[in-house]
Amino acid sequence: MQVSDSRYDRSYNYIWYQDKGQWSTRFTAWYVPGLLYRAEGDDVECGIAAIESVLATQMTIDFDAAWYGTFKVSPDAPDPTPDGTLYPPDIYNTYDPNWREFVGTQLVQIVEEFSHLLTDDLISQIEDALEIGAVGEMRRNGSYPEDDNLILAYTNPALMRALTVGWIGKRRNNQTMIDYAWKQGEDLLALYQRNGSDTLGEYNAPNYYGMDIWALAANIAYGPSDAPMTKNSKIILSDLWKDIAAHYNPYLGNLVGPYDRAYSRDATTHSQILTLFLWGIFGRENSPQPPKGEGDFLFDVAQGAALALIMDVVGQHIDDDSAATLTAQGWWEGGRFLNNTIWDDLTADKKRTATSWISAGLMIGGETVAEAENRGDQFVPAIVHWASDPKHTPRPYNGFFSLYPSASTVTAVAGPNTLTVSYPNTTQEGTNIFTFALTGIPPSWTLKNRHIVTGFDDLPCLDVNVSAPGLKPLDVAYGATLRDHWIYNISYAVPANFSGTPQVHFELEYTC
Structure with missing residues (x-):
């Protein structure tokens, strides 16, 4: 609430x-439950005024428009102008259809x-807005x-839509x-x-696992008791935590890849909504967390009050074995392989x-996908994490390198100490x-003996052994950012006269 208090106009x-x-608009909706819960001074008055402000942003003029019933991303923006140059429609930019779900589920919780x-009048206005949004x-x-x-596989808005x-x-x-x-509830299960x-x-x-957990718990807490999604959310939420625990490395404080969608690739330095739940259930000191002033943390924590109100529901669906894994810290022995x-x-x-392989100091993930359209830089089909500075506290400093998916068909397979x-x-x-983004190189290494990254060799x-038959290594470049991570760009070009399937193979060994 401190973050949002400082931003409330x-x-x-x-x-x-x-x-x-x-x-x-979305952050304003997220602020309301904290105000109404705290209820100090003029909090309730401000909360009611904020609800009215959110409702005023709903776009209802053009019934046939793709944005009908969703909420403006910002109240100062015009409605999209399909027949003019003022504000041409651009999904997820000039309008966001998912804000029917983001704002809508928040309005459900508020009521x-x-x-x-x-x-009663304000409740009726909220119901009107949700009914319009449902259309x-x-x-x-x-x-x-x-x-x-928005297909069934676009999980987080699909789960929220079932609720609203x-x-x-x-x-x-x-x-x-x-x-x-x-029908949505049955199909999603x-x-x-x-x-x-x-x-x-x-x-x-x-x-987005964080948003899935929000949606599942909100369905359980607020959905109609006879709705399939209300019942099915209990099944999915319990299973999801087992899957999260299977992917979680308590030493590195991160989930092993690959990631269908990821902004931050490191929960110990940048925000991930999932870790807000780990904080809320197990305590901040028992979960990987970025510094409280980190920019993307300030973005995600805006939803913190809303999430806090359903933490008890979430906690009831985490089994003891998963909880033990998620709260463990320190080195652990062995390794495990996952195939999903x-x-x-x-x-x-x-x-x-x-496919994923996970051990304490090193973990590897790969995903095989054959599609016609590139999923973009949120998609992480191949990634390697390791403890680049095990002496760093409170958790080891994470180094990692990931494939920047320049093509839409990728075969990436992880195995024990290998990635192809x-x-x-x-x-x-x-x-x-093939472009790999390398980051997480600690200053204790770059400054000692003046180490310079020239590839994967040091x-x-x-210890990295790279095999890229027929490919040409390019000069390494540093200084770009990828999803808030400062990276070394390590690339291998495929010559024009190359014959066969281009491939890069890594043999990896953790040495500390």
Whole structure:
């Protein structure tokens, strides 16, 4: 609450955060439950004013628009202008369809937890907004409206949509909405359990696992008692924590890769929403955390009050073995291998394979995917973590290098001390180069004997043997950033006359 208190603009009753405008509608919604819970001084008055400010940002003018029923990213922004140059529609930029879910689930929590502080009229306005939002939510199918990508496998908004549509459908006795949410709840569990995979479509995503946990716990806490998603969320949430524990390295304080979506690749230096739950359940000192002043932490912790209100629900779904793994610290012996299949939908034979090998000082992840479109720099199909400075406190300093996925078809396979990356479809753009982003090199190494990174041949605590037959190593460059990590760019070019499948193979040994 201290972070949001310092950003609250009392003149307009919005949180001042210059992300996609001067203020943030979403951050304002996240601030409200903290105000209503604290209820000191004029907190309740400010909370009610903030709710009214959030509701005022809902876009309702163009019924047929892709953004109908969602909320402006910032109250000072105009509605998108499809027939003009003022503010042309650009999904996730000039409008964000997922804010129906981000703001909508927050409004559900506010009504469920704090109705006694709200007037009947304001509650009715919230219900109206959620009903309008549900219309826009139910239209989305991954290809319609234009540019839409909300399929079942887009886990975090899909889980939140099941709650918002089901909740308002039940509240307003709207059978169309009830039926839609009921079907979504059944399909989401079916996709999760397809062929015994027990994996979310948005798999191993440290930030979005946090949003998944929020959505699952909110479904349990606030969803209609007879809704499939309310019941199924208990199954998925309990299983999810077992999967998180299986991927968690208590020595390095990170999940082993690969990551379907990741902003930060290191929970000990940058924020990951998942670790807010570890903090809330096990205590900050018992969980990997960035410094409290870290910029992306200040972004994520804006939701902290809302998350705190469902921590008890989350904690009830973590088994003792998982809790023991998640609270352990220090070196541990042995290693383990993980192999998981991720499905995109319920019928097509379209799947990805994630392999991971994890030991205390070194862990490796790879994902095999064959797609037509590049997933972008949030996608981490190949990554190696190691303790680059085991003397660093309170946890070892994490070094890591990850593949920058320049192609959309990647075969990356992890094994004990090995990682193999190849581009099997050389007709695709981006298969002419393998680019690896290296970071986490400690100053105790760079300053001692004036070490200079010239590739993978001389790294602290890690022996790397690289085989890249027929490829040309390029000069190493430092100074760019990738998702807030300062990186060394280590690349291997594929010559124009190369024949066969280009591949880079790593043999790795932790040496400290």
